[in-house]
Amino acid sequence: MAIPDPIDTALERRFRRAQFLMSTPDHHKLPPDEGREVAFAGRSNAGKSSAINVICDQGGLARTSKTPGRTQQLVVFGLDASERLIDLPGYGYAKVPLAVKRDWHTLIDAYVRERQALAGIVIVSDIRHALTDFDRQMLAYCQARQLRCVILLSKADKLNRGPATETRRKVLREIEELGVPTAAVLFSSLAKSGVAEARRALAALLDGTEI
Numbered sequence: 577m578a579i580p581d582p583i584d585t586a587l588e589r590r591f592r593r594a595q596f597l598m599s600t601p602d603h604h605k606l607p608p609d610e611g612r613e614v615a616f617a618g619r620s621n622a623g624k625s626s627a628i629n630v631i632c633d634q635g636g637l638a639r640t641s642k643t644p645g646r647t648q649q650l651v652v653f654g655l656d657a658s659e660r661l662i663d664l665p666g667y668g669y670a671k672v673p674l675a676v677k678r679d680w681h682t683l684i685d686a687y688v689r690e691r692q693a694l695a696g697i698v699i700v701s702d703i704r705h706a707l708t709d710f711d712r713q714m715l716a717y718c719q720a721r722q723l724r725c726v727i728l729l730s731k732a733d734k735l736n737r738g739p740a741t742e743t744r745r746k747v748l749r750e751i752e753e754l755g756v757p758t759a760a761v762l763f764s765s766l767a768k769s770g771v772a773e774a775r776r777a778l779a780a781l782l783d784g785t786e787i
């Protein structure tokens with residue numbers, strides 16, 4: 577068996593500490609806007625909540641569901657007193673009433689535009705559909721706010737290695753022109769692949785180190 581890298585072991589410990597803090601439909605009710613946080617954004621059903629659970633090695637931490645539209649508020653997990661992960665509602669879910677969809681979009685937009693503690697965005701994008709127009713919109717926000725970004729190409733278990741690697745290359749090529757510092761990770765919550773790489777990229781967002 578391979579000996580785990582000490583950096584990865586330390587990061588596993590860091591993310592395992594995640595605890596549910598609160599959820600709110602109002603970004604003004606979040607914990608005080610200080611410290612650092614990283615938010616998980618992406619299309620409904622892309623696998624945001626599942627990714628948080630695998631990265632934090634806690635099956636039931638964030639609620640997941642087969643049907644899109646599970647996460648409906650800003651859900652906050654604390655890693656320690658000054659570091660948080662935020663699970664955002666999914667974008668683009670067709671089946672909720674238009675008024676509700678508008679509320680979610682307004683919530684996400686306001687949070688991403690105003691939150692000072694936001695240290696970076698994780699865009700979770702189903703590798704079979706990456707990038708979506710929503711993902712591009714999030715990247716535009718990152719560009720406007722000079723936020724760094726990690727793209728988790730999720731459900732990588734659904735593609736063979738070759739096409740998965742090609743998608744990653746294509747995504748990075750597209751983003752290059754935006755000038756947003758970005759990492760792209762082939763990730764599967766199901767197969768638990770890309771987890772150590774995802775933790776390293778997230779830690780870099782939180783720590784302000786190179787991604």
Ligand SMILES: Nc1nc2c(ncn2[C@@H]2O[C@H](COP(=O)(O)OP(=O)(O)OP(=O)(O)O)[C@@H](O)[C@H]2O)c(=O)[nH]1
Pocket residue numbers: 618619620621622623624625626627639640641642643644645646647648664665666667730731732733734763764765766767
């Ligand atoms: N095959 C496969 N399925 C996955 C993976 N990650 C998530 N899923 C499935 O995709 C569905 C949606 O997962 P969630 O984590 O709830 O997705 P979400 O992005 O949080 O969805 P919303 O909260 O509705 O926006 C669930 O049925 C998961 O089991 C993965 O890596 N591989």
Ligand SMILES: [Mg+2]
Pocket residue numbers: 624625626639640646647663664666
């Ligand atoms: Mg969710």
